[in-house]
Amino acid sequence: RLIIEKKLVKETHTQKVWLQVDSSVVVNMLTRQQEWHPKYSFLLHQCKHMIEWEGWEVKVSHCFREANQVADILAKMGSEGMLGVTIHRVPPMETRDALYADSVGVLWARHVD
Template identity: 35%
Template structure:
């Protein structure tokens, strides 16, 4: 697609640590190695931690990814709810996370 600069946002500081720290053993080491391979390509990639409330688009995509088979997936036409979250992101709206009282 010709992308040369990419910002990857995640609400998982653990994922960033696993990807950027060499030599760690982990049950998902194959996935971690694949992420490292992708980061080493001919492009500039920045990994950023964001709270899920600050980027509901990333949170939605991550949730959506749990239902997809392993591999790369490109979304050319946003799902209905994704369009909604993209619009909120464009407006700079962040939504609070509701936490149940019984936790």
């Protein structure tokens, strides 16, 4: 997914990117110097290289999935659709309710074990 977003950012000539990830573990892996498990090392090195791409100003932070319902819906739509990049000029109908809820700061219940 990061590869597609990099391509989209490059095509739109954007130089400032805020990458919000719903896994605090992944955020820590990308923002802190630490040893990575060999199983994930190759992928994490690729991601780290992409976010350190010259000319980009990248902020990486954690965001609870419940706090950004629109991103969650778009991710689900992307996983169910065809390969490639889709640029929406207006929010898709599937996101309208969530977009409103995100904009007014609706609180969502979160189950924590």
